[in-house]
Amino acid sequence: MRYAMAIDTKKCVGCSDCVVACQTENDVPVGYCRDWVVEVTDGTYPQLEIEIRSERCNHCENAPCVRSCPTGASHYEAGGIVTVTENKCIGCGACIVSCPYDARYSHPEGYVDKCTFCLHRIQKGQQPACVEVCPTKCMYFGDLDDPNSDVSKMLKKRKFKTLIPEAGTKPHVYYLI
Amino acid sequence: MSGSRRDFIKISSLSAAGLLFGGHYVQSAMQAKKIADLGSTLRTPTVCEVCFWQCAGWVYKNDEGKIKKITGNDEDPNCNGRLCPRGTGGVGMYYDEDRLKTPLLRVKGSDGKQTFKEVSWDEAFDFIAEKLQKIKKEHGPECTALFTHGSGGHYWGDLIKAFGSNNIAAPSYAQCRGPREVAFLATFGEGLNSPEPLDIRDTRCLVLIGSHLGENMHNGQVQEMSDAIDNGAAIITVDPRFSTVASKSKYWLPVKPATDIALLLSWIREIINNDWYDKDYIEKYAYGFDELKNYVQPYTPEWAYGITTIKPHLIRESAREMANAAPAVIIHPGRHVTWYGDDTQRLRAVAILNALLGSWGRKGGFYVPEKMSLPEYPHPPFPKPTRTWRDAMNGKYKLADLALASGVCDATIPSPDLDCNIKGWIVNGTNLIMTLPDQKKTIEAINNLDLLVVVDTMPMEITGYADVVLPECTYLERWDDLRVAQGRNPGIALRMPVAEPMYNTKPAYWMAKEVSKRLGLEEYFAWDTFEEKLEWQLKQVGSSLEEMKRIGVKNLPRQYSDMFFAPGEEVEFYTNTGKIELYSTALEAEGFDPFPVYTPHAEPPSGYYHLNYGRAPMHTFSRTANNPNLTDLMDENTVWVNPKVAKEWGLKKGEPVYLQNQDGVVSDFPVKVRVTERIRFDSVYIVHGFGHNDKKLKRAYGKGASDSQLITRVLMDPVMGGTGMRGNFVTFRFNKESEVQS
Structure with a gap:
């Protein structure tokens, strides 16, 4: 089982609903976020393109954060989900520095926090909060090992990319382009 | 004229309470370390009030009873289980520590300085009732007006109608969608209302003119646009700005501002001259085609290019794109369409283009909406006002089908032309200072009032001009009328309180009822509790409060007609001719152009x-x-x-x-x-x-x-x-x- 997400940049309107839904689902304090929206404009007037991406932890197969964590707080869960065990985290920040995607933040309570793919929800058979709320339905979540999962189907059908592939992290968030 | 100049008061009396509750939200979020297991038993139905789309959802509390998150109701056609960021962020409206917290009354100190004094609800209501009675005695009850946005408008509306006035104005008309309603009424005999009956999910071509769907999160429409993208529909965006949706469009036409009518006339000519219009449909349903054809002949793409800066080949190709998709094409009527003063005419051009392509009443175009008719809780008939809001317009704007907020504001400024100057305003949920154009004029009108009551949840700018500020609790803390929205199916949705109102805040229905008692008008609010009123209404339509608490949203089968016209179906349109009026007899009768006319508008001076x-x-x-x-x-x-x-x-x-x-x-x-x-x-x-x-x-x-x-x-x-x-x-x-x- 390898959990992954595919996000359709052609449908995303950058509304940031995923960000608020994550905040309210996961008690992320106002002023912090586990996911965010990036908008990249290319070209000159009037030949223009915009790519809009909802970004978050890539749940890398080869995660630098897990390697750099001195206490083992950052670890892989079943399905390859990268999470932080709060009470094992000493807040040293090594993982924050090592992450090429800037996906982690220091929670005001002293531990490092990040996207969990809403592990508590997927364990109950639900979708991550961001996927479930998205008004454009531009996010797909599922198991890469299951050819019938939404994410596998989208990756078969569409062109896609990952972010900073040259870092060798093998990200599990794919962007449909 | 008699009103004293109003100093803007910055609600200073609230500061102490504000400090007490500062940072409340962050704390509550941090305290809940463990992600609570929020089962469905803990959820309470709501209807969102962060915008006007009124999506139905569920509110969840955590183990400590704190409101935690809001999600969409899967059965709700306005949101299909997915709220927009504002709906999801509705919790912030509840936890905002800057909320209005207690009734406030403007008082003048011995030094002449005006401040707000915290008063009891009784004091606030007594003051309002006394002032209203004085206005009634000196000027007549029709010299009062309600400005409103949102649910509270119904209760305050009933109050002032019972009082003897029908000056009920929503800025969402004259400052927003009014021209569109009038244009579609003139053309198809029906306005569009909200949510607009657009079959976006099945369209093959969506044309957006200055409408930036996706940036304006009209939830259901954004969702359907995404479905249309999945289905390979072409989007054509006309906008001086490369909007988000422009980036998802097959054609972006960066039109020179204020020239949209030229582009529309040219498109109409292309569609007609290339025989791309729906001949059977036009022959059967439309009035004035030959006149229209003659009228648009001068408006070639080359002519439009000189005005709009859109290249002729792009005008031709985009017209062809629409024609290929017809009748599954939508020239989107937009929502905020008050732009250049010739807006009704521009929206007429939009309506005509839709008619030519046969999209009205067709799959992938405009569907025929249905709406549940919900009986009003019994009350005596409202008195007939001796003067109406139309009299306050001085014979102008006869085609307006709703009161004009700007017009009622203007009628508040004393003028030799009017014998009725409005003296009392109730302002519910609309920040007129930022809603109406020309702030100076709005403030001048306010300075001529004998009474300004502002009902809001937040200390918006308008509260600073009020005589009385009534703090409303948020939609998460109150009952409200059932949501009865038009759509593909008729249906209702329930909003109920999730928590007790914070601070000393109250629902608008309670405030209006309390004021009614002091005016001897309580028979218009004959229910004891709001639940009783809802229960009575629900019973009339075969439901109950118990059922609605459980399901939140109830959809019913269509009752009157199919969603789309059947091939060859006889259709009667509610226009003078009974047809789709390409040529508008209604506009002509009022002395306006029966076809849309392109008028050049002022251009910015150098450096502007x-x-x-x-x-x-x-x-x-x-x-x-x-x-x-x-x-x-x-x-x-x-x-x-x-x-x-x-x-x-x-x-x-x-x-x-x-x-x-x-x-x-x-x-x-x-x-x-x-x-x-x-x-x-x-x-x-x-x-x-x-x-x-x-x-x-x-x-x-x-x-x-x-x-x-x-x-x-x-x-x-x-x-x-x-x-x-x-x-x-x-x-x-x-x-x-x-x-x-x-």
Whole structure:
């Protein structure tokens, strides 16, 4: 089982609903976020393109954060989900520095926090909060090992990319382009 | 005239309470370490009130009983289980520590200084009732008016109707969608209302003219647009700005501002002259085709190119794209359409184009909506007012089908032409200072009032001018009328309180009922509790409160007709001719052009730029600018400037500048420059709703520039009194005091 997400940049309107839904689902304090929206404009007037991406932890197969964590707080869960065990985290920040995607933040309570793919929800058979709320339905979540999962189907059908592939992290968030 | 000058009061009496509750939200979020297992038993149905789309959802509390999150109701056709960021962030409206907390009364100290005094509800209501009776005695009950947005409008509306006035105005008409309603009424005999009956999910071609869907989060429409993209529909976007949806479009036509009618006339000519229109449909349903064909002959794509700057081949290709998709094509009627004062005519051109392509009443075009008819709780008939809001318009704007907020505001300023000057306003849930154009005029009107009652949840600018401020609890803390929305199916949705009202806040229905008692009008509010009223209404339609608490949303089968016209079906349109009026007999009868006419509009002077404004998906008007969750996503606006313009002025990315308009009005606050290729060189763009100048809105105060403040030139729509707001030009100032550089 390898959990992954595919996000359709052609449908995303950058509304940031995923960000608020994550905040309210996961008690992320106002002023912090586990996911965010990036908008990249290319070209000159009037030949223009915009790519809009909802970004978050890539749940890398080869995660630098897990390697750099001195206490083992950052670890892989079943399905390859990268999470932080709060009470094992000493807040040293090594993982924050090592992450090429800037996906982690220091929670005001002293531990490092990040996207969990809403592990508590997927364990109950639900979708991550961001996927479930998205008004454009531009996010797909599922198991890469299951050819019938939404994410596998989208990756078969569409062109896609990952972010900073040259870092060798093998990200599990794919962007449909 | 008798009213004393009103000093703007910054609700100073609230500061102590504000401090007490500061940081409340962050704390509560942090305390709940463990993610609570929120089972379905804990959820309470609601209908969102962060915007007007009124999505139905579920509110969840955590183990400690704190409101935690809001999600969409899967059965709700307005949201299909997915709220937009504002709906999801509705929790921030509840937890906002800057909320109004207790009733306030304007008092004058011995030093002459006006302040707000915290008063009891009884004191507030007694004051209001006394003032209303005085206005009734001295001027007549029709000299009162209600300005409203949102659920509370119904209760206050019933109150002033019972009192003897029908001056009930919503800025959502004359400042927003009014011209569209009148244009579609004139053409198809029906307005569009809300949510617009657009079959976007099945369309093959969606044409957006100045409508930036996705940035305006009209939830159901954004969702269906996404479905249409999945289905391979073509989108054509006409906008001076490369909007988000422009980036998803097959054609982006960066039209020169204020020239849309020229483009539309040219499209109409292309469709007709190439025989791309729906001949059977037009022959069967339409009136005035031959006249239209003759009328548009001069409007070639080459002619339109000279006006709109859109190249002729693009006009031809995009017209062909629409024709290929017809009748599954939607020339989107937009929503905020009060731009240049010829808006009814522009929307007429939109309606005509839809008619030619046969999209009205067709799959992938416009569907025939149905709405549940819900009986009113029994009450005596309302008295007939001796004068109506129409009399206050002095014979103008006869085609307006609803009261004009701007017109009622104007009728408050004493004038020799009017024998009825409005003396009392109740303002419910609308920040008129930022909603109506020409702030100076609004404040002049307010200064002529004997009574201004403001009902709101937040200390919006308008509260600073009030005699009495009534703090309403948020939608999460109250019952309200059932939502009865039009749609593919008729249906209802329930909003009920999730928590006790915080502070000393109350629901609007309770306030209106309390005032009614003091005016001897309580028979219009004959229910004891609101639940009793809802239960009675639900019983009439075969449901119950118990059922609605459980399901939140109830959809019913269609009762009257199919969603689309059957082939060859006889259809009677509610126009003078009973047909779709390409040629408008209604407009002609009132002395207006029966076909849309392109009129050149003023162009910006050298060194000035068209001031265009619009929406951001995480904000609603100016009302969410202090919401902690939504401010977290966007806490200020920026002014979009083309790189060529930036170079000319030496503007750098992120540099704060003041904007000054053609009338010398300078923005209260500076706004940061966003240098971007995404805008024409003759325009700038800012998101509406920022630049709040009330310090009590702690997060919003001084953040960005207010377009409302800079909209001092109003282009009136002679047909229906809409206030065109896109005729303003701005230039840059590097500090507030300096002279204009150009």
